[in-house]
Structures are given as C-alpha cells and as structure tokens.
Amino acid sequence: MINKGVGLCFLGCLVLLTGCNDQRILEETGFIQSASYDELTNNRIVYGISIPIANPEIKATRAFLMTDAMSSKQARTHLSRQTNLQLVSGQLRVALFGLPLAKKGIWRIMDTLIRDPTISEKIKIIIVNGEAAGLLKKNFKEFPRTGQYIDRLIKKEAIRHSTPLTTLYSFSRDYYDDGIDPVVPIIKDTGKTISLDGIALFQDDTYKGKINPEEAVVFAILRGNFKQGEVSLALPKQSQDTTVMLSSLNSSRKVNVKYEDDGNIRINIQIQATATVSEYIGELKLSNDAERREIERVISDQITEQAERILKTLQRFSTDSLGLGTYVRNSMTFAEWQKLNWHDQYPNVNIECRIKLRIKDYGFRR
Amino acid sequence: MNDKLSHFHVTILIYITQTGAVIITLPRLLAEHFGTNGWLSLLFVYMVVSVNLLLITAVYRLGKGKSIFEIMERSISKIILYPFYLAIASLWAMLGCLAAKQYVLIFQMIAFPTTNPMIFKLLIDILAFILIIKNVYKIAKAATVFFWMIVWMILLLFYFYGDFEWSRLTPFVFQDSAITLNSFFSIYLAFLGYEVCLLLFPYVDKRTKLMKAVQISNLMLTFTYVYLSIIAYGFYGYKHLKTLEYPLLNMFAYIQFPFVQGTENLLFGFLLFSIIITIVMYWWGAKEISVQILPLKGRVLAFIILFISFCISYIPKSINDTERWLSILGYAEIGLSFGLPIGLILLLLIQRMRGEAR
Amino acid sequence: MRFFKRIMKTIFMKTIVSAASAQKAKVKPEIPTLTHILSEFNDCVDLVHRYYPEVNVHLVYFDHQVDHDKLYREVMNPLIHVHAEEEVPKLLEQSQFTLVRDSKELVEGILSGRVAIFSNSKTYLVDVFGLQSRSVSQSESETVITGPHDAFTEQAGINLSLIRQRIKSSHLKVIKLSVGEVTKTDVYILYIKDIANMTYVNEAIRRISNIEIDAVFDTNMLLQFIDDAPFSIFPQFLTSERPEAIASKLVAGRIVGIVDGSPSALSAPTSFFEYFSSSDDYNQRWMLGSASRLLRFLALFITLSFTSLYVSVTTFHYEMIPENLLITLTESRSKVPFPPLFEALFMEVTIELLREAGARLPSKIGQTIGIVGGIVIGQAAVQAGLTSNILIIAVASSAIASFVTPAYVMSASIRFLRFGLIILAGVWGNFGLAVGISAIVIHLSGLTSLGSSYLTPIAPFKPRDWKDVFIIAPFKYITERPSQSKSPNTVKNKMRK
Structure with a gap:
C-alpha cells in the first residue's frame, strides 16, 4: 500500500516538473571550447569564443564569436544574442590571454573562471604572444580546429617538458x-602554424618575462622532479663540434x-x-669508463651553466617560478617568514646550482 | 529473528550518520579557522567527542541498557518532560530537514539552478519517509549498503597524489588564524550525529558492544576527515583553500577519467547516500521521542514530522541562510549531546542513591 | 462498491461454511460404495468400469491415468488366475492393495491414477499410476556449458527422483502438501534434516497450507502466494529447473519446494545476490568462476545505469562528456527530433518488444526477429534520425547485460526497474539517478525471504559468505554453509548429529 502512495507522489512530482x-x-x-581574452582601453576586454559545430548540415567545423565588454x-x-545555441562553459578547455593583458x-578574469561551478579546474591557461582573439579566430588549414590544435599542442609538448602544463x-x-x-x-x-614561444614567467598574476623554448627543458629540470625529457647540447669545450642528444x-x-x-x-x-x-658526434668513446665520465662531466657543466643563466633571468624578473620560496618558508618560523618580504629579497638571494648527470646507457653503438 | 543490531551495523550506521554535507566544506573551514595545518585540530575535536562518548557510555552502563525515556520518566514527572521532549524532537526534525535543504541547494549550484529546490527536497523527504517507517534494523541495513556504495570514493583521493606536495602543508601549526571557541564549534559540527546512539539502547544487547562500535565509527570518521584534509592541504595549500567555498566539490571536479569528465555532479549525487542516512537518523530520533508524547502509529507520526519540517524548510531561501540556521541548531545540538548524558548520569546516580536508601 | 463488497462477503461466508461442513464429514467417514462412486464420476467418459462376474469384482479407474502393463500385471492377471470368489480376499491381502474405508479417500485415489477394486463390500486401491509425461531433457531457460544437462520435468515424481539420485541420504526429508481447492496440486517440501533450519521448514509449511485459491499450476505462481512482500518487484524465492542447482541449495541448508506439474523448483530463503550465480561457476576453475560472477555484477550495473546515464548526460550534464566523444555524440544527436528521454524510452520499448516477440515465437522464427530487429530497425532508426547511434549502443549493451543474469525472473525485474531509472534520469538528471538508486536500496533493505534478510551477506554483514557469493574461492576454503540458511550444522565437512 505504501509503495502505491509513494508511486503516486513520484508521479505528482513528475507532473510538477514539466516545463523545467x-x-x-x-x-x-x-x-x-576555447575562450580568448584581450585588453582594450579603459578596463574593457575583448572576449572571443570558439564553439565546435557538430551539425552535419553546416559546413564549418566551428564558430568564432567576438565582442568587447566590461567582463x-x-x-x-x-554573444548569446548572436547564436541559436545556448552558450555554456562546462566544456571549456583552453583559456587564451593576450600578452598586453x-x-x-x-x-x-580568473575570478569568473574559478567562480563558475561548471568550469573544470583542468582548463589550460595559455598566453598568446600577440593578440589572443586574432589567433583563435584564424583557421589553420592543415590542423584541427584552432582551439583543439592549441590544446593538443600544449598537452603533447608538456609530456616532453618543453612547457609546463598550466591549468586553472x-x-x-x-x-x-x-x-x-x-x-x-x-x-x-x-603564419601557417602555431608554435610554442617559451615559458611566460609571472609574478603573482602579472607577466614579467619569458624563457626561450630552447631553455625549457633545463628550466623544467630546475623546477622539480622530472621524467622523460629530451635535450640536445653542443659541447664547445671539446676540440671539434661535438653535439650530444x-x-x-x-x-x-x-x-x-x-x-x-x-x-x-x-x-x-x-x-x-x-x-x-641517443646521439653523440664526437671523438670520445662512450664505452670507455674514463672517457664516459669525462663526457658526463662536460655535459653536467654545460647544463649547470645553462641553469645558472636561467636562475639569473628569474632573479632579474623577480619571479620565483621554481618555488624556492617554499623551501625558504619551511626553513624558518612563521613570524620570520611574515617579516621577510620574499619578492623583495628574492633577486638578492645567493642561489647555487649543481647538476650531476649520469649516463644510464648509450644505445647499441659502443 | 533479528531484533538486535549487530556491532558492525551500529558502527556503519553511526559513521554514515556522522558523515554529512559538512564534509564538502570541511577543508575550507579548517583553513579558515585554524590556518596552516588546521587538520591537526580534528584530532582535538576527536578527543572531545570521545569524552562525550564516554559520558554516554556511563549512561549506558549505569542505566544497564535501559532506554533513556525509561530513565527519565522514572523520576521526572511527564509535565516537565513533555516540553523537553518536544524541544528535542523539533531540534532533530529541523536538523534533518535543513541538512536535506543544504544538500539540495548545493546540488543546485552544479546543476538545475532554476528548478524549485523544494521539489528536490520533497524527493529526498519521500525517500527518507520510506526508510523511517521501517524499523531501525532495516535503516541500519540500508546504511550498510549505502556505506559500500560511497566508501570507495576515499580511493579517489589517490588521484591527487600526483599534485600533492608535502611542502605545501608548511611546517607551521595554526598560524595565520584567529582561533576562538567558535572555530572549534564549527569543526565540531562535522562530527555530530553520534549522539543518536542515545536512542539505540533498547535496540542493542550486550553482544552489540554499542559504545565500542560508536567509538570505532568516530575513529573511522576522524581518519576520513584527516586523510581528506591532509590531501586538500597538500593539493591546494591553505591560502587557496580559504578561498574555496566547497573544496571537496572542486576536488571532485578535478577528477577526470577518459570516459567521464566533470564528475562532480555524479560524485556529489552519490553523497546523497550518506546524507539520506544522516537525515533519516535525525528524523527517526525525532519520531522516537514524539512517540513518547503522542502515542500514534510510527507511520503517522513520521508523516506529521516530515510535513511540518518540510513546511518550515520553505523559509530559508539561500545557502547562507540555511547554513546559518544549521550552525545555530548545531550549537544547540552540541549542548544537547553533552547536556543530556550529564543530566542522565546525575539522574541515575540520584536514582541509585534513593534505591540504596530504601 | 458497497454492494459488491457485500456479495463478496456472502460468497466468502459460504465457502467457509462449506469448508466447515467438509471437516465435519471427515469425522464420520462415509463407507464407499460402487454406486456412490459411479454417481460421483457421472459423465466422465474416461472412467472405466470393469466387472469380473466369476469372482464378483469391480474395477474402477481412469483409463489415461494408469499404466496398462502395470494394471495387467498387478491386478488383472492375478484376478484371472483366481477361480473362486472365496479366494479373492486372500489375494487382496497382498501389500499392493490398500483397504479404503473413506469414500473421499477413494475418490482422491481414483483421481490420482489408482485403481479402485470393489469386492465383497470391501474396497481397495492399487497404485498403477502411469502418466505419459515428457522425458527428462535439457533446460530451455537455464543453460549451462559444463555440468549436468538434465532438467526437471512437469512430473513431481520424476523431479523427486532426480534429486534423490543426487542426494543419497536418509536425511533428505519430503513433506507433501496439497494446494488448490479444485486442482489439489501436490506440493512437496524438501529439506535435509540436521542441515536445514526447522524454523524455515515450518514457516514454509505454514505459508503453503494457508493458501486459499482454487488452482495453482506452476511454482512461480505458487510462490506469489507465499511471498514476504507481495508488492515488491523482486522475486523472493529462487526458482530453478536444474536438479543439481536445487540439490546444492538443499545441501546448503535451504529448503526446496516442488510443485507437481511445474518444471521448476523453488528454494528459500534466498538473497538478492544468489540470483547472480549459476552452476557453471562451480564447474570451472575457481578464478574463471569468480571472474564470470563479477562480470554478472558488472552487468547488473550496466543494465541499470547505461541508458539512464546517457539520458541524464545528454539532457542535463553535458560537462561530463569527454572532449573526444562530445562531437560524435552531438553530431549523432543533431538529427534526432525528440528529447533524449523519449528517444531512449522509444528504443527501450522497441528492445522489449523484440524480446517479447522472440520469446513467444518458435526459435527458428525467433532468429529472424533478431535480425529484423537488431539490424534493420537499429540501422534504419539511426538513418531516419529517430535515435542517435550512441544510444543504440547504450540500449543494446544494457539489454545484453540484462540477459547475463542467470535467473530470468530477476533479469526481468531489473529490466523493469531500468525504465524507472531512465524516467528519473530524464527528469532530474544525476540527482534523479541517485534518488532512484537510493529508493532501490531502501526497498531492498526492507525485503525479507522467509523472514531472513534479502541482502545477506552485505546486510547483515557476513564477510565469511563473500567467498561464495561475490567470488568463488577454491572449494577447500568454502568450509561453511551460507549464514542465511542458519543451519544447525554450519561446518560443511563435519556433520554433527
């Protein structure tokens, strides 16, 4: 008998809810799928969005809409006045920011991204060297939809540590x-492609400078524990043009x-x-222990030198991208840390860096 | 055949009753009130709860397992007791109903923002009603099944190991915070629910080891909370945690599988399993007490209680209102969970003295 | 309405009165006479009345109920060799002839295929029952790959012997009950003494003897009279056509019921999880058995959730769709003119129609139905833009998953529940889904089977049982009988008397 009553209640609810x-x-x-933010004068922003279109009757694979507004x-x-679709941001994957902004x-802008409960915490934050809307608007013929193109590009490059994977x-x-x-x-x-232009260094939320893509791997090594990367080095101290991969x-x-x-x-x-x-063009023999040590030493010096250059750059921009502040903080009391203005101190701190590289194996050639 | 609750069932029942919607705000509350490494405060609260449980144990021992109504009615006249009963019953009815409302309102942030929340509330109430009219043994059975349906979610915390860093926890303890008594109370609310075991006395026997079961469930709860909070602290850092309204929902949203993404509404939907038992146990308690006043059929009483509390739950409209009401009621509940056992102990001691005098 | 009630009341009163008068008659047995019997069976053309004038013996029996060879051997041949009327009483002293003093008993005897012998004002019955029945053959509805292939038939005697063959123990007890005012169907309750809990046996006997109905034709019909919760959608007694499965239930301490005329036996008490085990599991290596059992629980999950999740996700929770699937899904939905809820219900109903048609048709035509339904309708529905192809996959996989459940009654219940979940998901999305699942769990936790919890071994929590419920441990580790049967001898390998 109760089940009947419950069933009736459910039916009642169903009726109540029609027209939801x-x-x-x-x-x-x-x-x-992707959104772009650019700066305009007096606090207005240019906002561009890219929507994939899955209707087989429409030729285009995506729509790009753009407007300027306060937020x-x-x-x-x-934008929603311009489209027949209900705009939702739950599938947002990429947020592009123009460099001037x-x-x-x-x-x-981050405020809306975080506040909106439908937006995933995993959307990628990317800076465009130039105008973000312009990049997102452009179609790259030989590649997927621009938003997806950027998304995949970054995802792939991040695996090889050429760039960090920065999410919201x-x-x-x-x-x-x-x-x-x-x-x-x-x-x-x-032009015909999009390419990675390095790593943007932020102090809090403002862009301060960037690191070139060539230095990205060494930067990644400095940044923390690291797996699966590739780096190519020219070793100038050797007699001839020696390179090692x-x-x-x-x-x-x-x-x-x-x-x-x-x-x-x-x-x-x-x-x-x-x-x-995986590649060594030079005179030393890798199978010889002493000679391999020599190569290891040279490579280590080379990387250390690069790392020191990066550290100098970071200190110049006063951006603690490596998270050294965490270690400093954890080594002192809370009151001391509160007193210490880390961002002011940071450029003057004495940072030493030492990289030791061991060659695990050297391929099929002795 | 199964008149008495078993040890395991009581453990699970109390554990699920204790776990409520607070869990989704807990890491933020800790960061807000206790600052760095705020999760340590959970251990203090755990100890306070254990002391409270010891008090209840004393009632159980001294009263030799008699129901609390029996103890009270033996030496206090019904005219005094009835308003007291009524107060407790309405407190519990309101707690259950607001917990449901809070859950619904939070769910509406993720999905169904414009639908009338009372429809969802009504659905939960119907579910609760079907469960309340069953006896407590069956409620415990349902709780056990629900337990298995949500306990695997703890495993999801492994997902955060990749981005977890101990250094983010900082070596400081309770810095950057202003700890007041209020902060402890707000954390204490997350532990409430165990006091329902006061009503379970008639439904258990010696083999149940009631109080041990409740202690275990409290330990399990503390473990869950501590584990979750440590992960949240190491995943977000306490400063970021402070800014998040519902950290657990953000964490849910972070979990993405190749076949399903944006899991928060699914996982938060699963939390209903735990919420419903919390609600049901409060309402069941309210029903048990009301039976003392109004000797009606349980089914009718349950309906009356649900109906009244449903009407009242129309009043708070926003999440903030609901949460404020909840915390006020929660404070009253903390008072009750200490006051009632202490009062009962005194009563029992007096009874014993009189008995010996005779 | 009121008038109708009054009529019903008077009818009931009458039946009660007549039952009471019948009881009174029992007290004073009527002496059976030939004329009485012949008038009782007036207008029954299949009744045979033979008279042997030399010895003054009348035989009365139903022609098609008896085995003629047996009749000749046991009755006619001895009678032919008797030459004088005086020798007849001596012959009838042989043990196969039973003296009957009650007319009612005699009538029942004739009805159940015995021969009534009237001689010298005394009446005897002799059992020469020989019904033509289906021989033991394979089960159609419960098939296994390895393991015994015989199945119960419609005849209780054969079924009993199939079980006795497997359990050669004097402890296997059989109690006979009769159900049905008109049909007087024989119902046998089987249990193993010292293994089965007598509370269950007595409870089952009590419930079966309390049935008030004119006719019972099948086990599945009978057990609806003895259910704990008649309003529930879930079956509360396990039925099976497989003798070895039923024998294993007996040994596990459960009780078994066999209904004459039905090829399936019932077993109780049962739990929800028992419906997901098949005898095949035990005949394979334990790991494979465990794997296929876990697969069935996965199938349960798929059946319940796939279509409803599709509806919920495409209607409300678009953010749950992975990026790679989003375009495909939207594209396949873009031509569909209905909301996902109706689309899904349409496909689900189609599948149910196909299933029902397949079940009603002979198996050869059934295959055609499969092809027409599966390929033609499925393909055409997508091309016509009535459904999206992803939905077809969801519906088809959940339908297939539902057939994985070995017990047909359970799989039917689950398939029915699925519709509820789809509607809930279509109206309230994931919230509806959570509410629906909660409702199922709450309902299940209230259910009992012969008074014992339907959710054993989860609630009450019996982890010891799990190794024979969710997985199958190697046999040497399954040392105890399931806790649900509350057996006085829980340990399997030692029998305490």
Whole structure:
C-alpha cells in the first residue's frame, strides 16, 4: 500500500516538473571550447569564443564569436544574442590571454573562471604572444580546429617538458601560495602554424618575462622532479663540434636553504639526473669508463651553466617560478617568514646550482 | 529473528550518520579557522567527542541498557518532560530537514539552478519517509549498503597524489588564524550525529558492544576527515583553500577519467547516500521521542514530522541562510549531546542513591 | 462498491461454511460404495468400469491415468488366475492393495491414477499410476556449458527422483502438501534434516497450507502466494529447473519446494545476490568462476545505469562528456527530433518488444526477429534520425547485460526497474539517478525471504559468505554453509548429529 502512495507522489512530482528549463540538451547547446581574452582601453576586454559545430548540415567545423565588454560574463550575454545555441562553459578547455593583458594582470578574469561551478579546474591557461582573439579566430588549414590544435599542442609538448602544463588549478594554487609564482606556456602565430614561444614567467598574476623554448627543458629540470625529457647540447669545450642528444632524461631535485653569517639566505639546488645518449658526434668513446665520465662531466657543466643563466633571468624578473620560496618558508618560523618580504629579497638571494648527470646507457653503438 | 543490531551495523550506521554535507566544506573551514595545518585540530575535536562518548557510555552502563525515556520518566514527572521532549524532537526534525535543504541547494549550484529546490527536497523527504517507517534494523541495513556504495570514493583521493606536495602543508601549526571557541564549534559540527546512539539502547544487547562500535565509527570518521584534509592541504595549500567555498566539490571536479569528465555532479549525487542516512537518523530520533508524547502509529507520526519540517524548510531561501540556521541548531545540538548524558548520569546516580536508601 | 463488497462477503461466508461442513464429514467417514462412486464420476467418459462376474469384482479407474502393463500385471492377471470368489480376499491381502474405508479417500485415489477394486463390500486401491509425461531433457531457460544437462520435468515424481539420485541420504526429508481447492496440486517440501533450519521448514509449511485459491499450476505462481512482500518487484524465492542447482541449495541448508506439474523448483530463503550465480561457476576453475560472477555484477550495473546515464548526460550534464566523444555524440544527436528521454524510452520499448516477440515465437522464427530487429530497425532508426547511434549502443549493451543474469525472473525485474531509472534520469538528471538508486536500496533493505534478510551477506554483514557469493574461492576454503540458511550444522565437512 505504501509503495502505491509513494508511486503516486513520484508521479505528482513528475507532473510538477514539466516545463523545467534547466535542460542542456546536447544539440541545442553551444559548448565554448576555447575562450580568448584581450585588453582594450579603459578596463574593457575583448572576449572571443570558439564553439565546435557538430551539425552535419553546416559546413564549418566551428564558430568564432567576438565582442568587447566590461567582463567576460557580460560579454557572453552579448554573444548569446548572436547564436541559436545556448552558450555554456562546462566544456571549456583552453583559456587564451593576450600578452598586453597578461602584463597588466589576469586575475580579474580568473575570478569568473574559478567562480563558475561548471568550469573544470583542468582548463589550460595559455598566453598568446600577440593578440589572443586574432589567433583563435584564424583557421589553420592543415590542423584541427584552432582551439583543439592549441590544446593538443600544449598537452603533447608538456609530456616532453618543453612547457609546463598550466591549468586553472595549478595557476591559482601557485598564485595563492606565497612561496612560488605561476608559469604559463606562451604561444605565437607563425603564419601557417602555431608554435610554442617559451615559458611566460609571472609574478603573482602579472607577466614579467619569458624563457626561450630552447631553455625549457633545463628550466623544467630546475623546477622539480622530472621524467622523460629530451635535450640536445653542443659541447664547445671539446676540440671539434661535438653535439650530444640526451633522451629519457630523469632528474630529481634537492633544495637546501642555508643562512650565511650575515643573515643572507643561500639556496643550494642539487640535481641528480640520468639520461640515455641517443646521439653523440664526437671523438670520445662512450664505452670507455674514463672517457664516459669525462663526457658526463662536460655535459653536467654545460647544463649547470645553462641553469645558472636561467636562475639569473628569474632573479632579474623577480619571479620565483621554481618555488624556492617554499623551501625558504619551511626553513624558518612563521613570524620570520611574515617579516621577510620574499619578492623583495628574492633577486638578492645567493642561489647555487649543481647538476650531476649520469649516463644510464648509450644505445647499441659502443 | 533479528531484533538486535549487530556491532558492525551500529558502527556503519553511526559513521554514515556522522558523515554529512559538512564534509564538502570541511577543508575550507579548517583553513579558515585554524590556518596552516588546521587538520591537526580534528584530532582535538576527536578527543572531545570521545569524552562525550564516554559520558554516554556511563549512561549506558549505569542505566544497564535501559532506554533513556525509561530513565527519565522514572523520576521526572511527564509535565516537565513533555516540553523537553518536544524541544528535542523539533531540534532533530529541523536538523534533518535543513541538512536535506543544504544538500539540495548545493546540488543546485552544479546543476538545475532554476528548478524549485523544494521539489528536490520533497524527493529526498519521500525517500527518507520510506526508510523511517521501517524499523531501525532495516535503516541500519540500508546504511550498510549505502556505506559500500560511497566508501570507495576515499580511493579517489589517490588521484591527487600526483599534485600533492608535502611542502605545501608548511611546517607551521595554526598560524595565520584567529582561533576562538567558535572555530572549534564549527569543526565540531562535522562530527555530530553520534549522539543518536542515545536512542539505540533498547535496540542493542550486550553482544552489540554499542559504545565500542560508536567509538570505532568516530575513529573511522576522524581518519576520513584527516586523510581528506591532509590531501586538500597538500593539493591546494591553505591560502587557496580559504578561498574555496566547497573544496571537496572542486576536488571532485578535478577528477577526470577518459570516459567521464566533470564528475562532480555524479560524485556529489552519490553523497546523497550518506546524507539520506544522516537525515533519516535525525528524523527517526525525532519520531522516537514524539512517540513518547503522542502515542500514534510510527507511520503517522513520521508523516506529521516530515510535513511540518518540510513546511518550515520553505523559509530559508539561500545557502547562507540555511547554513546559518544549521550552525545555530548545531550549537544547540552540541549542548544537547553533552547536556543530556550529564543530566542522565546525575539522574541515575540520584536514582541509585534513593534505591540504596530504601 | 458497497454492494459488491457485500456479495463478496456472502460468497466468502459460504465457502467457509462449506469448508466447515467438509471437516465435519471427515469425522464420520462415509463407507464407499460402487454406486456412490459411479454417481460421483457421472459423465466422465474416461472412467472405466470393469466387472469380473466369476469372482464378483469391480474395477474402477481412469483409463489415461494408469499404466496398462502395470494394471495387467498387478491386478488383472492375478484376478484371472483366481477361480473362486472365496479366494479373492486372500489375494487382496497382498501389500499392493490398500483397504479404503473413506469414500473421499477413494475418490482422491481414483483421481490420482489408482485403481479402485470393489469386492465383497470391501474396497481397495492399487497404485498403477502411469502418466505419459515428457522425458527428462535439457533446460530451455537455464543453460549451462559444463555440468549436468538434465532438467526437471512437469512430473513431481520424476523431479523427486532426480534429486534423490543426487542426494543419497536418509536425511533428505519430503513433506507433501496439497494446494488448490479444485486442482489439489501436490506440493512437496524438501529439506535435509540436521542441515536445514526447522524454523524455515515450518514457516514454509505454514505459508503453503494457508493458501486459499482454487488452482495453482506452476511454482512461480505458487510462490506469489507465499511471498514476504507481495508488492515488491523482486522475486523472493529462487526458482530453478536444474536438479543439481536445487540439490546444492538443499545441501546448503535451504529448503526446496516442488510443485507437481511445474518444471521448476523453488528454494528459500534466498538473497538478492544468489540470483547472480549459476552452476557453471562451480564447474570451472575457481578464478574463471569468480571472474564470470563479477562480470554478472558488472552487468547488473550496466543494465541499470547505461541508458539512464546517457539520458541524464545528454539532457542535463553535458560537462561530463569527454572532449573526444562530445562531437560524435552531438553530431549523432543533431538529427534526432525528440528529447533524449523519449528517444531512449522509444528504443527501450522497441528492445522489449523484440524480446517479447522472440520469446513467444518458435526459435527458428525467433532468429529472424533478431535480425529484423537488431539490424534493420537499429540501422534504419539511426538513418531516419529517430535515435542517435550512441544510444543504440547504450540500449543494446544494457539489454545484453540484462540477459547475463542467470535467473530470468530477476533479469526481468531489473529490466523493469531500468525504465524507472531512465524516467528519473530524464527528469532530474544525476540527482534523479541517485534518488532512484537510493529508493532501490531502501526497498531492498526492507525485503525479507522467509523472514531472513534479502541482502545477506552485505546486510547483515557476513564477510565469511563473500567467498561464495561475490567470488568463488577454491572449494577447500568454502568450509561453511551460507549464514542465511542458519543451519544447525554450519561446518560443511563435519556433520554433527
């Protein structure tokens, strides 16, 4: 008898609910796959979105819409007047920021991204060297839809550590953490293709400078434990033009914080790395223990030198992208840390870096 | 055949009752109130709860397993007791109903933002009603099944190991925070639910080891909370945690599988299994107490209680309202969970003294 | 309405009165006479009445109920060799002839295929029952790959012997009950003494003897009269056509019921999880058995959730779709004119129609149905834009998954529940799904089978049972009988008397 009553109640509820407008039926919905943000004068932003179109009757594979407004949500209401689809942001994968905007700070826009419960924490944050909307608008004939193209490009490059994979989560996490600053991949339009333009260094939410793609792997080694990378080095100290290509590069980082007698902070970064030699053009024999040690030493010196150059750059920009502040913080009391203004101190800190590389194996050739 | 609850069932029942919607805000509450490494405060609260449980154990021992109504009615006249009963019953009815409302309102942030929340509330109430009219043994059985249906979610925390860093926890303890008594209370709310075991006395026997079961469930709960909070601290860092309204939902959203993404609404939907038992146990408690006043059929009483609380739950409209109501009621509940056992112990001691005097 | 009630009441009163008068008659047995019997069976053309004038003996029996060879051997041949009327009483002292003093008993005897012998004002019955029945053959509805292939038939005697063959123990007890005011169907309750719990046996006997109905034709019909919760969608007694499965239930301490005229036997108490085990599991290596059992639980999950998740995701929770699937899914949905809920219900109903048609048709035509339904309708529906192809996959896989459940009654219940979940998902998305699943769990936790919990071994929590429920441990580790049967002898390899 009760079951009958319950059944009736359920039926009643069903009747009550007809005409509910919370439905997001797939084909009536426009999924914003990527969004771009550019700066305009007096605090207005240019907001562009790319929507994949899956209707076989429409030739185009995606739609690009653009408008300018005070905020991105306001812009969205503008845009939704232009389309037959209900715009939703639950499938957003890529957020592109123009470089001029990044230089002024992007946190203002991040607020909507974080606040919106439908937006995934895993969307990729990317800086465009130039105008973001322009890049997103452009179709690259030989590649997938531009948004997807960028998404896959970054995802693939991140596996090889040519760039960090910065998501909304990791950006805001590093933004809030006072011991580390966020880094973001930066891309640019190179005519027929899009290419990676290095790593953008942020201080809090403002762009300060970038690291070239060639240095990206060494930067990644410095940044933390590292697996599966490739680096090609020219070894100038050898007699002839010697180059070596290292692959399957694994490394682990150790950071020590010491205080000198005068109270200055000294940070020591120790990195242990192993790698496979996949190419070696030179005179030494890798199978010979002594000669291999020699090569290892040379390579280590070479990488250390690069690393030191990167550290100098970071200190010049005053961006603690490596998270050294965390180690400093964890080595002192809370009150001391509060007193210490890390961003002011950082450029003057004495950072030492030592990389030790071991060759694990060297292929089929002796 | 199965008149008495078994040890395992009580453990699970209390554990599920204790786990409520608070779990999704817990890491933030900890970061907000206790700052760095706030999860340590859970251990303090755990100890306080254990002390509270010891008090209840004392009631159980002294009363030799008699139901609390029997103990009270023996020496206090019904005229005094009835308003007291009524107060407890309405407190529990409101707690259950607001917990349901809170869950619904949070769910509506993720999906169905414009639908009338009371429809969802009604659905939960119907479910709860079907369960309440069954006896407590069957509620425990349902709780056990629900337990297995949500406990695997703890395994999902492995997903965060990749981005977890101990250094983000910082070596500081309770820095960057202003700890007041209020902060402890707000964390304490997450542990509430165990006091329902006061009503379970008539449904258990010696083999159940009731109080041991409740202690175990409290330990399990603390473990769950601590584990979750440590992961949340190491995943977000406490400063970021402070800014997140529902950290657990953000964590859910972070989990992506190749076949399903944006899992938060599915996983949060599963939390209903735990919420429903929490609600049901409060309402069941309210029903048990009301039976003392109004000797009606359980089914009718349950309906009356649900109907009244449903009407009241129309009043709070926003999440903030609901949460404020909940915390006020929660404070009253904390008072009750300490006050009632202490009062009962005194009563029992008096009874014993009188008995010896005679 | 009221008038109708009154009529019903008077009818009931009458039946009660007549039952009471019948009881009174039992107290004073009527002496059976030939004329009485012949008038009782008036207008029964299949009744045979033979008279041997030399010895003054009448035989009365139903022609098609007896085995003629046996009749000749046991009755006619001895009678032919008797030459004088005086020798007849001596002959009838032989043990196959039973003296009957009650007319009612005699009538029942004749009805159940015995021969009534009237001689010298005394009446005897002799059992020469020989019904033509289907021989033991393979089960159609429960097939196994390895293991015995015989199945129960419609005749209780054969079924009993199939079980006795497998359990050669004097402890196997059989109680006979009769159900049905008109049909007087024989129902046998089987249990193994010292293994089965007598509370269950007595409870089953009590429930069966309390049935008030004119006719019972099948086990599945009978057990609806003795269900704990008649309103529930779930079966509360396990039925099986396989003698070895039923024998294993007996040994596990459960009780078994056999209904004459039905090829399936029932077993109780049972739990929800028992419906997902098949005898095949035990005949394979334990790992494979465990794997296929886990597969069935996965299938349960798929059946319940696939289509409803599709509906929920495409209607409300687009953000759950992985990027790679999004375009394909949207594309396949773009031509469909209905909301996902109706699309899914349409396909589900089609599948159910196909299943029903397949079940009603002879197996050769059934295959055609499969091809027409599966390929033609499926393909055409997608091309016509009535459904999306992803939905077809979801519906088809959940339909297939539902057939994985070995017990047909259970798989039918689950398939029925699926519709509820689809509607809930279509109206309230994942919330509806969670509510639906909760409702099922709450309902299940309230169910009992012969008074014992339907969710054993999850609730009550009996982890010891799990090794024979969710997986199958190697046999040497399954040392105890399932806790649900509450056997006085829980340990399997030692019998305590």
